[in-house]
Amino acid sequence: xxxxxCKYIGGILVGLLLTPLAMAQNRTxxxxxxxxxxxxxxxxxxxxxxxxxxxxxVPSPTVPGSGxxxxxxxxxxxxxGRPGVVEFGGSAGFxxxxxxTQVNFSPSIGWFVADNLQLSGILGINxxxxxxxxxxxxxxxxxxxxxxxxxxxxxxxVGLGIGPAYxxxxxxxxxxxxxxxxxxxxxxxxxxxxxxxxxxxTSDLIQTAGTTLLGVNVAYGLNIGYxxxx
Numbered sequence: 001x002x003x004x005x006c007k008y009i010g011g012i013l014v015g016l017l018l019t020p021l022a023m024a025q026n027r028t029x030x031x032x033x034x035x036x037x038x039x040x041x042x043x044x045x046x047x048x049x050x051x052x053x054x055x056x057x058v059p060s061p062t063v064p065g066s067g068x069x070x071x072x073x074x075x076x077x078x079x080x081g082r083p084g085v086v087e088f089g090g091s092a093g094f095x096x097x098x099x100x101t102q103v104n105f106s107p108s109i110g111w112f113v114a115d116n117l118q119l120s121g122i123l124g125i126n127x128x129x130x131x132x133x134x135x136x137x138x139x140x141x142x143x144x145x146x147x148x149x150x151x152x153x154x155x156x157x158v159g160l161g162i163g164p165a166y167x168x169x170x171x172x173x174x175x176x177x178x179x180x181x182x183x184x185x186x187x188x189x190x191x192x193x194x195x196x197x198x199x200x201x202t203s204d205l206i207q208t209a210g211t212t213l214l215g216v217n218v219a220y221g222l223n224i225g226y227x228x229x230x
Contacts, residue, residue, distance in 0.1 A: 071189075074188040083115060086110065093221050102128045121142060137201060142161065142162060143160060161179070180195065190227070193227065194224050201219075
């Protein structure tokens, strides 16, 4: 009887000792299987590493390699007014009023150095006759001009030509010639250019001791020009 009682009491003591250990083990397992927050278990994440990503490329302004764009116009990606476009042609004008007759012809070549900004060379050949007294003068102008696009076919422009002038019976002088007009695309690469112009030229007429008389010639009118992009 005493042996059985001792055995029974020993079983109770062993049970009391093992139960807290089992509960602690179960509680630890439960905490490991329930992560806190919205993250992922660390064993499922990729290993940590350092990165040194390069900066992305940025665009750089460019100009045509040769400085001149060929075959500009309809059918090409380069339109009128773009850098590198060259146009060649000329303009002519005629004025008749009473005793005044004026005729002018001006071959020209222009090159767009930037968007819508053109630099042109213009040779002017001008003849005027007033009451039977005729004279011819020549101008060689450098003209910067700005061309404002209204749409793909129509531009407005303003320019100012500056350079030397020569009159056959007077000699060398100076010319200033502002222009304002329009550029209208014709066909694949043609440009029709009506423009109002004012040509102001000066020359030394008579030189005396300490005095110089200045001759002034002013001409104005409407010119019609035609040029081609190439």
